[in-house]
Amino acid sequence: MIGALLARLSQGYRTLKYPEETPPLSGRYRGLPLLDGTRCPAECAVCTGLCPVGAITRREDKTRLDLGTCLFCGQCAAACPEHSLTFSQEHRMAVRQRDDLVFDGAGPFPHATALExxxxxxxxxxxxxxxxxxxxxxxxxxxxxxxxxxxxxxxxxxxxxxxxxxxxxxxxxxxxxxxxxxxxxxxxxxxxxxxxxxxxxxxxxxxxxxxxxxxxxxxxxxxxxxxxxxxxxxxxxxxxxxxxxxxxxxxxx
Ligand code: SF4
The missing domain is CATH 3.40.50.12280 (Rossmann fold)
Known part of the structure; x- marks a missing residue:
């Protein structure tokens, strides 16, 4: 019993202080993509050709990424010759509307709002x-x-x-x-x-x-x-x- 209490004392409080403090994430973690479609040359289709699930589309000179389909495999970012696409360490990606997951990198990310x-x-x-x-x-x-x-x-x-x-x-x-x-x-x-x-x-x-x-x-x-x-x-x-x-x-x- 004493051993268990001592072990507990030495371990201290183990619960994360989230949401007040965000713990450091692994350097390999891929969070919210940063997409700058303005750097994509008109004829480039490297990422769209690579993506195994068709999460990236290019239409009317706009590059769009569907986070609701993306597997976060990182192949697109690794292959992009213009470095238009990188993955940040931002873990906050939940949304209330399906369409909010399709984004072109312009404007702030539409984080989920509270229930009515x-x-x-x-x-x-x-x-x-x-x-x-x-x-x-x-x-x-x-x-x-x-x-x-x-x-x-x-x-x-x-x-x-x-x-x-x-x-x-x-x-x-x-x-x-x-x-x-x-x-x-x-x-x-x-x-x-x-x-x-x-x-x-x-x-x-x-x-x-x-x-x-x-x-x-x-x-x-x-x-x-x-x-x-x-x-x-x-x-x-x-x-x-x-x-x-x-x-x-x-x-x-
Ligand atoms: S990370 Fe992988 S699945 Fe997601 S858009 Fe890039 S290539 Fe497609």
Whole structure:
């Protein structure tokens, strides 16, 4: 017992001070892309030809990147001869509208805003979520699970994952929604009492991911359900998910 207490004392307080302080991220982390399409020569198509998921498009001399499809593999940035595209360490990328994830680098990034005041009042100081893994690879699930560990301690913000959809205020969905998972997702959604929120986490849940459009894979949760928060990434960093959740409940603006 004494040994356990001493160990606890020597370890100190382990929970991150987020959102007041952001911990240093790995140098290899790829966050919000910085895109300067004005540097792209008219005929250049290096990045569009390389991107495995068609996340970059060039139309009317404008380069656009869809963060809801992007896998953050970094191939485009590495190959860009004009260095028009780089990846920053900015982890805050969650948005409320799907279209906000398609950007050309001009203007400020449209960070997620809070839920409507009436719904926030209804939820009070808590948000209970049922996680649905709708055919993903488990990477997004792993980075979501991490939020309940001592480092992130999601419960200190009043946010918790619950086992039953009947006890939940909404769904957090990962994976592209494979045909096999479609009815399970819909049944779980129907079991959540109104009013409810839906959160799509990761490129698969937002747009269908690598196999989007395949007969057995949908094009993301938005095809089936109204989505209140989109958290991009493949997988998103736990801090990206946490930041999105905190913005949704109005704890971060
Ligand atoms: S980082 Fe995103 S946009 Fe760039 S090549 Fe990879 S998937 Fe495509």
């Amino acid at each position: 005041p009436g719904l926030r009042r209804f939820l009070g100081r808590s948000l209970r979520l049922r996680e649905v893994s709708a055919g993903g690879c488990n990477a997004c699930e792993a980075d979501t699970n991490v939020l309940s560990t001592i480092s992130y301690d999601l419960a200190r913000f009043g946010i918790q994952f619950v086992a039953s959809p009947r006890h939940a205020d909404g769904l957090l969905v990962t994976g592209p929604v494979t045909r096999n998972m479609e009815s399970a997702l819909m049944k779980t959604y129907e079991a959540v009492p109104e009013p409810k929120v839906v959160i799509a986490v990761g490129a698969c849940a937002i747009s269908g991911g690598m196999f989007s459009g395949h007969d057995e894979v949908g094009r993301g949760v938005g095809e089936l359900l109204p989505v209140d928060l989109f958290v991009p990434g493949c997988p998103p960093h736990p801090l990206t998910i946490l930041d999105g959740l905190l913005r949704l409940i109005g704890r971060v603006r």
